[in-house]
Amino acid sequence: MKLFVPCDMAALSVGADAVARAISEQIATRRLDATVVRNGSRGLFWLEPLVEVETAKGRVAYGPVTVESVASLFDAGFLDGKAHPLCLGLTEEIPYLKNQERLTFARCGIIDPLSLADYISRDGYKGLQNALKLKPEQIIEEVTNSGLRGRGGAGFPTGIKWKTVLGAPADQKYIVCNADEGDSGTFADRMIMEGDPFVLIEGMTIAGFAVGATSGYIYCRSEYPHAFKTLQRAIAIGYEKGYLGANAAGSGKHFDLEVRLGAGAYICGEETSLLESLEGKRGQIRPKPPLPAIEGLFGKPTVVNNVISLATVPIIIDKGAAYYKDFGMGRSRGTLTIQLAGNIKQGGLVEKAFGLTLRQAIYDFGGGTATGKKFRAVQVGGPLGAYFPDSLLDTPLDYEAFAAKKGLVGHGGVVVFDETVDLAKQARFAMEFCAIESCGKCTPCRIGSTRGVEVIDRIIANQDRKKNLEVLNDLCEVMLDGSLCALGGLTPYPVLSAVEHFKEDFHGTAA
Amino acid sequence: MQAWDNERAVSLVEQRKNMPGALLPILHALQEEFGYVDPSVVPAIADALNLSKADVHGTISFYHDFRHHPPGRHVLKMCRAESCQSMGCDAVIGHVEKKLGAKLGETTADGTFTLDAVYCLGNCSLSPAVLLDGKPYGRVSAQVADFLIDDARRRA
Missing domain, CATH: 3.10.20.600 (Ubiquitin-like (UB roll))
Known part of the structure; x- marks a missing residue:
């Protein structure tokens, strides 16, 4: 008998550990034969802690489970999937989940994240096995044909990036995973790292084989202590079981992997800043060219991809480019x-x-x-x-x-x-955030963001609002066109969209 | 948390100095051990990595994470990014600042709490989110914040 209580950080934030303890206590006092597995999250966060029970019909979900409700769940016979006010039926039949197309997240929330056996029993390392039958060019062709574009945000075709690195001659190349998921409102990278870390490891290993890189780094943000720990443990298991290191996964090829911690700088999600940070420097932008694919980490050709991009590679190489592209x-x-x-x-x-x-x-x-x-x-x-x-x-x-x-x-x-939101305040925050996080390398971002806060303050205070809206518009234009990277270059998006679509919050005057 | 110990600090630096890109791992190790990076260690790091003291100082000061002073016994990191704003984090932060008599980025006079701003903890479906001594909490209202703070105080 198996029970699943997520160890995902979001589930922990609403008491999953206490629920797991309470369940274990009930199992002990009732002398039941059941084990508690700590899985990742299914991603239905309003139902966390979402406890699942394995039954003959499939996994049955209960949630949100509180410590106080645990005894009553046992009384109701939830180990047999029986009815209870918190019962949500078969997990797979919950419409929120049923109406999704989970490819990258096929295993997340289902398996024990640190069980390599679980991973392999659910199609893990199939992509890598296929990759071993292909030439590097063929792996890259599959990725290109799948249409996969960088999921970090820029949407650049992954296969083209890889091809550039493959074609760059060097004694050492690197695979770098950008796990500096700093955008507010995002947690997909975190969920994969905590819920299915081996899929990322497999994706990075395939990338290494494809471009001829023998070393990889995952740059994980420090705000994700749980993801960092899970990755460290997963990598250790990978080495122990022969999936990393010399002769990785029996390939005869070498692939080393290490996870490094960021230090609370949003800008390090930008790939060149990230590389500077990995090298142990201030996370300042490098002007491009040269592209990281030509001169990246420690000056060597480097693939820099987001967690989701890399974690999607295994299923593409397993099921084929056409399968993925069909979506x-x-x-x-x-x-x-x-x-x-x-x-x-x-x-x-x-x-x-x-x-x-x-x-x-x-x-x-x-x-x-x-x-x-x-x-x-x-x-x-x-x-x-x-x-x-x-x-x-x-x-x-x-x-x-x-x-x-x-x-x-x-x-x-x-x-x-x-409806309680004030878009002028949000526009101000966009500029404030840019000022806090600017790396300082280029003037439009470094100075523009601070001037932006001041201008918006004047608009909010209704000082010369028409004139100041014009100034704001001009300032945004300079930042858009003149910044070295997306931080200064895109901060005008939230600002200008707020002005355009929510004029009434800016004293009714369009810019 | 250990009190600052120069000998121990130097040994942490020495253990890591040959890593590629060693500076951030060194700073993290120091902060994990002592809660902050004492400026007195800068020359030793510079020496070990063959960098200038200015390079080392510049790197420490670039990153929001690295502290120059010991933190309070408890560290409360409160998210003030957009998702948490949409669920009223500004009011919760204001409440906590008032309760503790310290602003974001400050430590209370009695050294019990350090209050930090963070920009996203990746718990955006359960906003407002905080980390208290590394433990995550979601849907943190003013009442929940009160409970967390009072509970931490009882644990000293």
């Missing part, structure tokens, strides 16, 4: 890991083919606002993403469709705000 719309192929966050009733992870509209995501999956108040705005794509009003909610989640509305899909974070 999605337009030039956005495959699935997007949408993260429903903020003021939303049913927040969580929704992996779905590109093309779902924002409205479907927020209402069909999310169930509207958490407070029950009227929806007013949504910010998609993190702190550099645009604020959209209700009238833009029918925009499909697709890189190009969002770009056409002057927004960005980014890393797929969807932060909902109810």
